[in-house]
Amino acid sequence: MTAAVFFGCAFVAFGPALALYIFTIATEPLRIIFLIIGKSSEGLKSINPGEKAPSMRLLAYVSGLGFGIMSGVFSFVNTLSDSLGPGTVGIHGDPPQFFLNSAFMTLVIILLHMFWGIVFFDGCEKKKWYTLLAVLLTHLLVSALTFISPYSGLNLVLAYTILVLTGIWAFFVSGGSCRSLKLCLLCQDKDSLLFNQRSR
Template sequence: MTLAEFFSCSLLAFGAPLVMFSLTVANDPVRIIIMIAAAFGWLLSFLLSSLVWYAVVPLRSYLAFGMVFAVIFQEGFRYGMYLLLRKTEEGLKEISENHNIGSNKLEMAYVSGLGFGTMSGAFALVNVLADSVGPGTLGLHSGTEYFFVTSAAMTLCMILLNTFWSVIFFSGFDEKNYLKVGWVVLSHFFVSGLSLLNSRELYAATILPSYIVLLITAYVAFRSAGGSTAKLVQSFSSRS
């Protein structure tokens, strides 16, 4: 039972991102490099926020304090990735076998966002997955049986959100549309704040609003990337 729980939660959290990586990133070495660089950027933001949390001793017991600085540093490094990729576009075209890699400026935003989200998801869920293997499971005498599946669902949500956030974030700075940038930062704070409710086992109050934000963010990212209903229908009809 514990192994079934482990694999089901793993696939729920990382199944869709793995497919996205396989179909859109794995066949291009430059995209892999960008994704790894973005993942490393997320690690650095996590390190800095951890140092701030550790340094301010009186507030260590308040999760909200650490969450605020985590979001600030993550968005700071997202902006750093934006600057880095915009300055290295021409160089990436030269070293890549795919010389069209920079033709769509938001392509690299998508790849870096996927790297950001994947590393975030790995850190969020790896210890939970390790505990899910056993011995025993939650919900028999204490705790709730929904903890593992809720953690996996929120991990998937954050991976996809980080991917879409990067597309919107890069688009916002390219177009000087700071409403998009504001949406990314504020929705990041909002969803991260909702996750604090998990300590009270208010999982529905966390998951439902988070996935509503995910749907809105996905739509904004889709439109920012130049998507339209006609193009979406055409892409599906051409494959059928």
């Protein structure tokens, strides 16, 4: 049972981040370098002058995901190793879903760092200081939610609410629109959507 808990919680916490890494970062060596070292676009040009430097939005996404993965590993690795035993969670009145709740909270932290990175970079680029303040305050709020451990269901609901709102904000900041979301959900490109509208 301990191995099942270990692998289950590990995949809950790090599975989406691993999928994002495989499908959006692993194919480009420059993105992998930026994920690991987090240098600026000019620094990346000097590492590989022949390759085009990624856009600021892409750098924000990659660095946010990298920082989120590091944060998740540092915050969850000890808890994850404890899931292998020996011992039983809940024997002294603690919630028996401690490992699962911790895995879902780690997932929130990883994804939030990715969204915070996108919003924060945009705020710095456009000199919107209220954006930076909002990122800082939501970061402090989510960190404070981890103190509500006896009510772990409540802190997860609040953290996921902040995650959804920040994700929507990051989507529109990075150039998304309702139209592009519709194209994505319908698995269509722009030209085929225009053709379908004209043919009606």
